[in-house]
Amino acid sequence: MPESTLLCLNSGSASLKFAAFDLADCRAATLPPARLRGMIETHDGHTILQWTDAQGQSQRSMSDEPRGDIDAELGIVLDRLVLPAGLGRIAAVAHRIVHGGTLYTSAQSIDTEVRRQLDALRSLAPLHQGPGLEGVDAATARLPGVPQVACFDTAFHATQSEAERRYAIPRDLHDRGFKRYGFHGLSYDAINHKLPPLLGEHAAGAVVIAHLGGGSSLCGLRERRSVTTSMGFTALDGLVMSTRCGAIDPGLVLHWITEEHRDAAEITRMLYRESGLLGVSGLSADMRVLEASDSPQASEAIAVFTRSVVRNIGAVAAEIGGLDALVFTGGIGTHSARVRAAVCDALGWLGIALDPTANAAGAARITRDASPVAAFALPTDEEGVMALQAAAILR
Secondary structure, three states: OOOEEEEEEEEOOOEEEEEEEEHHHHOOOOOOOOOEEEEEEEEOOEEEEEEEEOOOOEEEEEEOOOOOOHHHHHHHHHHHHHOOOOOOEEEEEEEEEOOOOOOOOOOEEOOHHHHHHHHOOHHHOOOOHHHHHHHHHHHHHHOOOOOEEEEEOOHHHHHOOHHHHOOOOOHHHHHOOOOOOOOOHHHHHHHHHHHHHHHHHHHHOOEEEEEOOOOOEEEEEEOOEEEEEOOOOOOOOOOOOOOOOOOOOHHHHHHHHHOOOOOHHHHHHHHHHOOHHHHHHOOOOOHHHHHHOOOHHHHHHHHHHHHHHHHHHHHHHHHHOOOOEEEEEHHHHHHOHHHHHHHHHHOHHHOEOEOHHHHHHOOOEOEOOOOOEEEEEOOOOHHHHHHHHHHHHHO
């Protein structure tokens, strides 16, 4: 039994993911094995709790109660899963916080002032910053005296050049923090940890990681460091997503304001919550539902999504000077063979030769052995990265 446990909470826009790690396993540079891992999400109108223990035994329960009360869900995780499993005392709780702004480019212990500063960033990530901070508040209340650690999605991209992060806007606005930040950094860092054994010396080459899920983005790496990414000042830019529009002509937003007299709240709701796969299909934001549908609008939504991925991979490859490997991750990237096939087939000119059998089977490598560019489908491990960062803070 572990003497002490690191609990990681990943409070997202559509789910609460959690994992527990033995603190002793988090002192190396490699991703640690989880003693407990699971998530709470909504699917087909039901709230689903699923988890896997250290022996790989998976369990699942379903409820008709709506999800979203982070305090109650944390209570379920602690009382129903963590404590009965005998995982020892909780040494710290690590939280995924999407936006660290200009102040935080590495993990940070959370005190009253840090909590206040992170709260001020809510408008920059309206779907995510709130749930992350609600997780902080719930854990602080239920585990008084236990250190809380913020792990930032924006931090991984701090290696990008100043020119890469700059918009072509007046300099004083840039100096006030209006710049490209990028997101999904914990996911990219997790995949980054997995590259050396898969790619050998090519791990330091030109690698594109496609995090495709409810939120989707790309990251281009050189020397295993972030060079460019498709998201910018907020998590709205770049790829088409489940309910977010991705890149859009800013003139269209101005037109809605000046000609149609739509207010900021209406436009925010539309672009963040009513667009993307949901907006195009008129059916669902869930790729699984769209792939199972024979609706022409569902097929069109999938096509719009994959075209945005293809177009942006081409741009990222140009930015990093080529393509040695492509890695799919995230819920869609890991589980949708249809999306992976469409993207890889469209990028055949870059040297990607898909292995349809491996792709359909969900193999880790989905390209042929002779493919000039290797492509993979790998599960991410944001919680494993969070555990490493929290352990370093404790040290």
